[in-house]
Amino acid sequence: MESLKKCIIENNNWWNGFISTFLQASSKLFSKPYTVENINKIVKHTLQSKTATFPVNVLLTPSNIQIKGGFFIVHWDYTCKPLVIDIPDLEDISHPAYQIIDEVEELDVDDVPMDKNTTEETLELENSAMLYDKQKVKEAQLKAKLAMYKAQHQLERFYEKYGTDVTDSESESETD
Numbered sequence: 447m448e449s450l451k452k453c454i455i456e457n458n459n460w461w462n463g464f465i466s467t468f469l470q471a472s473s474k475l476f477s478k479p480y481t482v483e484n485i486n487k488i489v490k491h492t493l494q495s496k497t498a499t500f501p502v503n504v505l506l507t508p509s510n511i512q513i514k515g516g517f518f519i520v521h522w523d524y525t526c527k528p529l530v531i532d533i534p535d536l537e538d539i540s541h542p543a544y545q546i547i548d549e550v551e552e553l554d555v556d557d558v559p560m561d562k563n564t565t566e567e568t569l570e571l572e573n574s575a576m577l578y579d580k581q582k583v584k585e586a587q588l589k590a591k592l593a594m595y596k597a598q599h600q601l602e603r604f605y606e607k608y609g610t611d612v613t614d615s616e617s618e619s620e621t622d
Contacts, residue, residue: 450506462486468511469481485518488517490517492519494523503526503527504526505524507522507523507524508520508521509522
């Protein structure tokens with residue numbers, strides 16, 4: 447329930463827009479005109495608690511509005527969708543024929559030099575270009591690493607199937 451209240455406070459513009467739209471659509475049903483401020487003073491929220499395993503994405507939906515006993519009660523429903531990370535299965539890379547390349551490094555923002563003489567705007571532009579270029583280099587290194595894994599896997603399959611190294615079979619075909 448505290449998370450719902452926090453979410454409404456953080457999205458106050460949306461909430462006030464929702465109440466405003468509700469008041470416009472149902473104004474003919476009220477005996478006097480109400481404002482968003484009037485409703486915010488008497489609003490209550492209900493949320494049926496459900497147990498969910500974390501981490502999840504939660505979709506909150508106002509499902510029912512009741513005006514009862516001087517309160518504006520909003521009943522909320524929510525849907526939980528598990529947050530999953532999909533990592534594709536790679537072939538067994540624990541085989542000794544595979545070599546692991548450890549040249550790829552993560553960028554630590556604290557390692558970016560800060561020159562006190564530059565303005566923040568200049569610093570952001572220079573660093574963003576540099577960070578973009580570094581990201582491209584990291585991406586290329588990761589692609590090279592993946593290509594190396596694939597090549598080593600194909601080489602191992604070839605060796606298991608034909609019992610000879612690729613370079614041996616190339617030299618045999620050249621001598622023919």
